[in-house]
Amino acid sequence: MKDHNKTKAELIKELETLRLKINQFEELKFEKLQTEVELDEFQQKFQALFELTNDAIFLIDMDGCIINCNHRAADMLGYTTNELIGMHSKWLVPSHEHKDYETRLSLLQKGKSMPIYERTFLRRDGSEFIVEINVSLVLDTNGKPAYVQSVVRDISQRKKFEEALAYRLFFEQVVSKILVDFINQPIENLDKAIENALKILGKFVGASHSLMILFSSDNKPRITYEWSVNRELGDKEAFESLTIQKFGYYYEFLKKNEVIFISSPDDIPPRATGERKWNEKYGFRPSLFVPIFSEKKLLGTLGFLGELNEEKQWRGDHVLLLKFMANILTNVLQRKHSIDAYHKITQYLQEIFQSSPFPMLFSDTQDNIQMINEKFIELFGYTSNDLETINDWWTVASPDEVYRAKIKEKYYQALEKIEKDENIKGFRTTIRAKNGSTREVLIKLVHFSQGKIIIFEDITDLKHSVQAVIESERRYQIMAENIHDGLTIIENGKIIYLNHRACEIFGYPEEELMNLTTFDIAAPEERDRLKEIWYESKKENISPRELDFWIVQKDGTRRFINNRYSHYQKDEFTTIRYIITTDITDRKKAELALKESEAKYRTLVEQLSEGVVIAKGNSPRLVYINRAMVAISGYTKSELLNFSPKDLEELVHPDDRNRFFNSYRERLNNKQISGSIEFRGVKKDGSEIWLVVTTQNINYKNEPAILATFMDISTQKKNEKEIRKLNEELERRVEERTAQIQLINKELEAFSYSVSHDLRTPIRHITSFAKLLKNRIIDGVYSEDKILQYLDKILHAGEEMNVLIDGLLNLSKMSQKKIRKKKIELESLVRDVIASAETETKDREIDWKIGEFTNVYGDVQLLRIALSNLISNAIKFTRTREKPEIIIGSFINKKQRDKVVIFIKDNGVGFDMKYHDQLFSVFGRLHDSDQFEGTGIGLATVQRIVHRLAGKVWAEGIVDQGATFYISLPKFEE
Numbered sequence: 001m002k003d004h005n006k007t008k009a010e011l012i013k014e015l016e017t018l019r020l021k022i023n024q025f026e027e028l029k030f031e032k033l034q035t036e037v038e039l040d041e042f043q044q045k046f047q048a049l050f051e052l053t054n055d056a057i058f059l060i061d062m063d064g065c066i067i068n069c070n071h072r073a074a075d076m077l078g079y080t081t082n083e084l085i086g087m088h089s090k091w092l093v094p095s096h097e098h099k100d101y102e103t104r105l106s107l108l109q110k111g112k113s114m115p116i117y118e119r120t121f122l123r124r125d126g127s128e129f130i131v132e133i134n135v136s137l138v139l140d141t142n143g144k145p146a147y148v149q150s151v152v153r154d155i156s157q158r159k160k161f162e163e164a165l166a167y168r169l170f171f172e173q174v175v176s177k178i179l180v181d182f183i184n185q186p187i188e189n190l191d192k193a194i195e196n197a198l199k200i201l202g203k204f205v206g207a208s209h210s211l212m213i214l215f216s217s218d219n220k221p222r223i224t225y226e227w228s229v230n231r232e233l234g235d236k237e238a239f240e241s242l243t244i245q246k247f248g249y250y251y252e253f254l255k256k257n258e259v260i261f262i263s264s265p266d267d268i269p270p271r272a273t274g275e276r277k278w279n280e281k282y283g284f285r286p287s288l289f290v291p292i293f294s295e296k297k298l299l300g301t302l303g304f305l306g307e308l309n310e311e312k313q314w315r316g317d318h319v320l321l322l323k324f325m326a327n328i329l330t331n332v333l334q335r336k337h338s339i340d341a342y343h344k345i346t347q348y349l350q351e352i353f354q355s356s357p358f359p360m361l362f363s364d365t366q367d368n369i370q371m372i373n374e375k376f377i378e379l380f381g382y383t384s385n386d387l388e389t390i391n392d393w394w395t396v397a398s399p400d401e402v403y404r405a406k407i408k409e410k411y412y413q414a415l416e417k418i419e420k421d422e423n424i425k426g427f428r429t430t431i432r433a434k435n436g437s438t439r440e441v442l443i444k445l446v447h448f449s450q451g452k453i454i455i456f457e458d459i460t461d462l463k464h465s466v467q468a469v470i471e472s473e474r475r476y477q478i479m480a481e482n483i484h485d486g487l488t489i490i491e492n493g494k495i496i497y498l499n500h501r502a503c504e505i506f507g508y509p510e511e512e513l514m515n516l517t518t519f520d521i522a523a524p525e526e527r528d529r530l531k532e533i534w535y536e537s538k539k540e541n542i543s544p545r546e547l548d549f550w551i552v553q554k555d556g557t558r559r560f561i562n563n564r565y566s567h568y569q570k571d572e573f574t575t576i577r578y579i580i581t582t583d584i585t586d587r588k589k590a591e592l593a594l595k596e597s598e599a600k601y602r603t604l605v606e607q608l609s610e611g612v613v614i615a616k617g618n619s620p621r622l623v624y625i626n627r628a629m630v631a632i633s634g635y636t637k638s639e640l641l642n643f644s645p646k647d648l649e650e651l652v653h654p655d656d657r658n659r660f661f662n663s664y665r666e667r668l669n670n671k672q673i674s675g676s677i678e679f680r681g682v683k684k685d686g687s688e689i690w691l692v693v694t695t696q697n698i699n700y701k702n703e704p705a706i707l708a709t710f711m712d713i714s715t716q717k718k719n720e721k722e723i724r725k726l727n728e729e730l731e732r733r734v735e736e737r738t739a740q741i742q743l744i745n746k747e748l749e750a751f752s753y754s755v756s757h758d759l760r761t762p763i764r765h766i767t768s769f770a771k772l773l774k775n776r777i778i779d780g781v782y783s784e785d786k787i788l789q790y791l792d793k794i795l796h797a798g799e800e801m802n803v804l805i806d807g808l809l810n811l812s813k814m815s816q817k818k819i820r821k822k823k824i825e826l827e828s829l830v831r832d833v834i835a836s837a838e839t840e841t842k843d844r845e846i847d848w849k850i851g852e853f854t855n856v857y858g859d860v861q862l863l864r865i866a867l868s869n870l871i872s873n874a875i876k877f878t879r880t881r882e883k884p885e886i887i888i889g890s891f892i893n894k895k896q897r898d899k900v901v902i903f904i905k906d907n908g909v910g911f912d913m914k915y916h917d918q919l920f921s922v923f924g925r926l927h928d929s930d931q932f933e934g935t936g937i938g939l940a941t942v943q944r945i946v947h948r949l950a951g952k953v954w955a956e957g958i959v960d961q962g963a964t965f966y967i968s969l970p971k972f973e974e
Helices: 006-051 071-075 095-110 154-183 187-205 238-241 244-255 273-282 318-337 341-355 374-380 390-397 400-421 460-479 500-506 524-539 585-607 627-634 639-640 644-647 657-668 714-779 784-816 826-836 860-877 912-920 940-948
Strands: 056-061 066-069 117-120 128-139 145-154 209-215 222-230 260-262 287-294 299-305 360-363 369-372 427-432 440-447 449-456 485-491 494-498 546-552 558-567 575-584 612-618 622-625 674-683 688-700 705-711 822-824 847-850 856-859 885-892 899-906 952-958 962-970
Touching: 056 071, 056 657, 071 117, 071 145, 095 117, 095 899, 154 187, 154 318, 154 847, 187 209, 187 222, 187 369, 209 360, 238 705, 244 260, 244 273, 244 287, 244 622, 287 318, 299 318, 318 341, 318 657, 341 860, 360 374, 360 575, 369 390, 374 449, 390 400, 390 427, 400 427, 400 440, 400 826, 427 627, 440 940, 485 500, 494 500, 500 575, 524 546, 524 940, 558 585, 585 644, 612 627, 612 688, 622 639, 622 644, 627 705, 627 962, 644 826, 657 674, 657 688, 688 714, 826 885, 856 860, 860 962, 912 952, 940 952, 940 962
Parallel strands: 847 885
Antiparallel strands: 056 066, 056 145, 117 128, 128 145, 209 222, 209 299, 260 287, 287 299, 360 369, 360 449, 427 440, 440 449, 485 494, 485 575, 546 558, 558 575, 612 622, 612 705, 674 688, 688 705, 822 856, 885 899, 899 962, 952 962
16 A cells, blocks of 8 residues: 655655656657668668679578569569569479489578589470579578578570580591691501591591491492491491492482481481481491582481481581591591501691691791691792791791790790600790781691691680680670679690789789789688698599688789689690689678678667567468567567467557557558557457557558557556546645645634634633632622632533643644654454543443454554543543443445444443534533533544545434444555
């Protein structure tokens, strides 16, 4: 039970404390608004970075479903962003890569990281293209995977360039290897050289069986040479017993100098009866036949059987290569038994020269030029008449003396190595043609006992093509991602090509980079790690696909780069490696900044004391909830996210439900300006909670949504209720004080009347009897008895006045006595008061009936005085009864359950109810003092005490039947 006797100063102090709390709440509300502004600015920056990047970005949940993507991703795949969101990322990948996709997803779900990798993607129209994927895991505040961020780059153009370059180098390898093998082989070993050539060509076309078939004079095919991987042709004798007419369909095509490619039995027409019967008998195998001509006469064919490379379009350079090699094989075969080896070789070389796709120059051991082929004349314009010696050639090919000296130095160094049987790769140079134009060529040397052959490969178009591809890729890179990739080509550990961007990234001039290795430009702290990686890769006979590491540029600047590697084996001695280098220093910083910002944003939102949710749709569904909202509602995050619109309605008190959701819909449709309302929520345990919600319109995944912030104001509402209660209590106490003042004024009026009447009576008696005594003495008429009578009257009046004055003083003390309220055990107090009145009941048999009592809250000493007066009156006014009866008890007020009513009932003389108002007035008496002694102050004292204890006193009576006095006091609450 609270103390209701607080002073005005104490109440004002409590009100000031509440006012400070309200101010603190307003400050917190302002800070929350500032936080919401900062969050909005971050979201705008994040969205701008997300959409402006030229890479495709996908945000994928841990089940593989796309939860967001940028416009670049939609453009790349031919979808809209809305179509991609919600789609499973597995369907962006061809079915043959699904297993690898599921393996990688499983690793990510376990929290494993992975390096950048390549994958085939499917556009909406079904077309495929190659991409490079950089995957990073985004963790939640508990360190568990939340979702996957994939940055995807289209590298299909780069792949086409790499394939074109690889094929060109392979083409060169095939021609050079066969040609050099023929030139260096003596006559007696040419059979082996031809078989080796069939092996090389068979591998080139992907065949399991290579044949050289010549037609005999009796029109029968004869297998002159063959090479096989793992099985024989079949019935060779049966094949050679056939006539050309049996293969008339094939023969007609070969006579037209056309290549025949049969990939399936359906490619053989019905009229090719011989070919169809042969395949039915011995089984079908894909076939490729290249005609062999000599002096416009069909001599035979090169045949290739097995699972051929169908992706090669058998035309253009591929066919020219095969026809060229067919002619070489035929010429070698026809001349291998020639008696005049030198003459035949010269003739053979001359034919090779004339049919070679490469410009060639043949000189003897004295550097005298012996032969120049047509390709040489066609490319450079010089004939044998223009050039007698090698020195003449270098003079016209390189007019600049300084440059010519460098080229000749390279030439003689290469020649020296060849003479020592050392392997060389050739060298590049610029040749000036007769018409003044320049050509970029790759020079290779072939040395034998009669002299040497200089082979020129025109790489002008190739270089321009490479530059065009690089330029095309550069333009694409600028358009797509505003960065350039560096391209480095390495042959056997030595750099042979660098693009401009590579030089910029590495920070060295091209001529210096040509003589450096990766370890030379790597930062010192990276070198041991890189060497260990390369050592392990060589040990396992595999090459790293990708490496990220720091480099140090020439000026000391540090950059962080990403190298992606691919390679092919040119021959058993030569490995070509391609390195695509991307400067990812800025990207790494941006990714780190993005991750830090995202973590800061998530941490900020998750650590807010206010609940934060994002809701979509007129029938709202929650798409985001922070931890504070979980604590406020009592539900788990999963439960809230799965709530239906009907479930969400149950979170709002029924009386506030329509107002809350109408406000939400108006806000969602931009019909409401104010976005803050107060309402009552219902927690999971059913308890009510007061909340204030502030809403803001946002765009969530391209759909309108509401960002709502919930603040628990239950404490504030409780404080407001306490303030209202205090105000009501204050008003009640003011009313009580006013009533007390009014009562005191009435008492003062009665007191004035009593003083002027009741106190005047004994004074008048004293004065009257004193005058009589004086007159008797003056007149000399007095007797001793009479004088004593007068003096007794005077003394009695004085004593009566003294009793009245003492009663008034006691009444005054009741108004000034300090109150000390506490629990009062009423039954114990009543019995104590009855016991203390024992002297008054001596020699009397009073029937005391004591009932049950409920404890009250008040001052025990004051209540004791009030009860003593009432019980004393009951004893006094039952004096005339033969069987006096006094009943004392209590009961709970039915209308005011917090009040206890004490009653004292007697069967005494009673009183007339029309004089009820005089009962509690000062000196108010309804009975003659000669019959019942008293001052008339006792009941006034009782009333004064009861009013001070916040109670009420009243009485009921009937003349000569008794009276009942009631006291109502506050009930004691535990």
